[in-house]
Amino acid sequence: MDKAGGQSGLAVEGGPRVVERELCCVRCGYSLRGLPVEGKCPECGGEVRRSLMGDLLIFADAAYVKRLRMGAILAEAGIVLVLCVIYGGLAAVVAFATAGSSPWRGIEAVIGMVVSAGALGFGFLSLGGWMLLSTPDPASLMDQGVTARRVVRWSVIATAGAWFVATAVGAVSLAGGGGGPAVAPMVVSVMRWMGFLGLAGVVAQLLGASAYMQHMARRVRCEALGKAARSLRVLTIATAAVGCVAWAMAAGSVFPAAAVPLIAAYGCFAVMAGKYASVVDLARREIGLAARVAEGVGESEEVNR
Numbered sequence: 001m002d003k004a005g006g007q008s009g010l011a012v013e014g015g016p017r018v019v020e021r022e023l024c025c026v027r028c029g030y031s032l033r034g035l036p037v038e039g040k041c042p043e044c045g046g047e048v049r050r051s052l053m054g055d056l057l058i059f060a061d062a063a064y065v066k067r068l069r070m071g072a073i074l075a076e077a078g079i080v081l082v083l084c085v086i087y088g089g090l091a092a093v094v095a096f097a098t099a100g101s102s103p104w105r106g107i108e109a110v111i112g113m114v115v116s117a118g119a120l121g122f123g124f125l126s127l128g129g130w131m132l133l134s135t136p137d138p139a140s141l142m143d144q145g146v147t148a149r150r151v152v153r154w155s156v157i158a159t160a161g162a163w164f165v166a167t168a169v170g171a172v173s174l175a176g177g178g179g180g181p182a183v184a185p186m187v188v189s190v191m192r193w194m195g196f197l198g199l200a201g202v203v204a205q206l207l208g209a210s211a212y213m214q215h216m217a218r219r220v221r222c223e224a225l226g227k228a229a230r231s232l233r234v235l236t237i238a239t240a241a242v243g244c245v246a247w248a249m250a251a252g253s254v255f256p257a258a259a260v261p262l263i264a265a266y267g268c269f270a271v272m273a274g275k276y277a278s279v280v281d282l283a284r285r286e287i288g289l290a291a292r293v294a295e296g297v298g299e300s301e302e303v304n305r
């Protein structure tokens with residue numbers, strides 16, 4: 001009847017004629033227990049045998065996998081933007097520092113604006129991307145990565161929200177004639193805390209994303225994705241630790257000494273961002289492949305109907 005059924009060994013003679021265990025329809029989540037294996041889901045009309053194929057992404061609902069793919073594309077756009085800001089900013093700093101008598105005050109403002117625009121862009125692309133990428137599987141009982149999904153969702157909301165507030169407060173105070181040395185201390189403090197909350201959100205996002213991607217690696221049968229996700233977790237923890245040390249030392253104004261951990265934190269951050277990009281890129285490619293296969297399976301199902 002369909003090729004995939006034969007390959008997965010479900011059409012074995014003497015196999016169960018009805019679904020004897022708890023099984024959710026991959027398309028709508030309806031319980032298929034007690035229904036004939038060769039039958040169709042009474043709720044959505046999907047084939048029961050497709051739900052029996054386990055939680056590999058290629059057998060998941062095609063519309064769901066498509067949503068994941070769209071999410072991965074947006075999330076990757078966000079991280080590419082961050083990499084452009086990191087390396088572009090570094091290049092700009094080096095260029096102006098070596099140019100001799102540079103107008104530092106103007107440059108600082110420009111860099112600040114580019115960084116906050118980049119951060120905000122990253123925040124919103126990550127928000128859209130990870131909300132789609134962490135869409136609950138309609139076959140909800142099969143959904144193993146629930147906690148990781150929730151961590152990712154709440155952290156992208158926190159980051160985008162915090163950085164949006166910080167940027168809005170900064171823009172309003174700038175428009176209100178602030179901006180000079182006499183920026184209200186409250187504005188500075190709100191911006192600092194919101195920036196910090198956004199960073200904490202990024203750490204939570206990366207930890208949640210690495211756990212979720214390890215789960216996804218199993219569903220797309222890609223060991224490289226699982227490995228990359230594990231090293232992303234290690235790098236995230238290391239970057240957060242080094243960043244905290246650098247922040248504490250810089251806050252204590254032990255400046256010449258703080259330069260070393262600050263540079264180390266920047267280095268860790270750049271490596272971590274690169275690893276994050278490779279995880280999202282790999283996920284985007286694997287999910288894209290699964291989406292094409294799932295769509296093909298869906299089409300053959302339509303023909304059979």
Ligand SMILES: [Zn+2]
Pocket residue numbers: 025026027028029030041042043044045046
């Ligand atoms: Zn169904």
